[in-house]
Amino acid sequence: MDLKIENLSVKFKDFTAVNNLNLHVKSGELISFLGPSGCGKSTTIFTISGIHKPCNGSIYFNDNIINDLVPEKRNIGMVFQNYSLYPHMNIFDNIAFPLKLKKQNKKDIKNTVINMAKLVKIEELLKRKPSQLSGGQQQRVAIARALVKKPQILLLDEPLSNLDARLRVEMREEIRRLQKDLKITTIFVTHDQEEALSISDRIVILKDGILQQYDLSNKLYSNPKNLFVAKFIGNPPINILDCHIDKQNNIFNILGTNLKLSNFIDLSKISNNITNCKVGIRPEDFLINDSNGVFNGKIVDTENIGKDSIFKININNFIVKVVVPYDSINKNLATLLIGVKPKKILFFNPSTEETINFEQ
Known part of the structure; x- marks a missing residue:
């Protein structure tokens, strides 16, 4: 699924969160949105998902404008920072929930959930409750629930922020593996440049809602377009x-x-x-x-x-x-x-x- 954003602006009263953003994500790409807090990363993906409404501009899935399409019709998978699992349900039912909403039959749901659990390596955890899982295991459940409905686009909003350093590395490698295997167009939101540099095909750098540079990671590092990008990319800093x-x-x-x-x-x-x-x-x-x-x-x-x-x-x-x-x-x-x-x-x-x- 190609994703195109043209002249997108999002405002909340007098505050402009996203300012005239233009972007093209090719089908099957994984790109990262990178920038400091408040730069417009999450606002942009919430607008892509339909949670927020743009005040200007257009969003296209392939060649179809989807501005007026309700969120549930956009076939998007979302994974949030806080996992958002249902504590009273076991892991099987958490993953199966989107399929039950679609009223699929029980046999198909069971087969799909088991196959997805194997894909994210949690098949032995399906009878447990979320409180019985580690942070990394809960994150795998959240990813499985997002993928089980076979979305055309996957949106990940700082999904690794609650994990320790070692688990973050493990999970970002796992996300990249899944994304490559499934060939899903994916946007990964992070404020961590190491995550963005290691996982992405290309990276979007945002500041105050304005696109600073959209490029390959090595280009951002060696050929930054401005001082902000040069200072933001690199550790130790330039x-x-x-x-x-x-x-x-x-x-x-x-x-x-x-x-x-x-x-x-x-x-x-x-x-x-x-x-x-x-x-x-x-x-x-x-x-x-x-x-x-x-x-x-x-x-x-x-x-x-x-x-x-x-x-x-x-x-x-x-x-x-x-x-x-x-x-x-x-x-x-x-x-x-x-x-x-x-x-x-x-x-x-x-x-x-x-x-x-x-x-x-």
């Missing part, structure tokens, strides 16, 4: 620095040091009236003890994160974060010579915060 541009000499002054980047950058692509910009350098794109290094820095703090270490380094009274392999650097060195990968530097217009593409 270092944002002030830069003065000397166009005449093709020099960029960053952290009090002049960088000549003529082999990588075409300054003719920047307006003459821009002499300053914002620069983004990801922590892994610095080079420590590099023979061609241009910055002198001192380690002021260290955080070990398994195979890597995060150094906080003072360069001309500005702290940057640098990721290096664990124990590859002597932490007691007085100063470090630090370089940077020129092709990895990101530049942003200081007024619009849009990315400036300098590459030749």
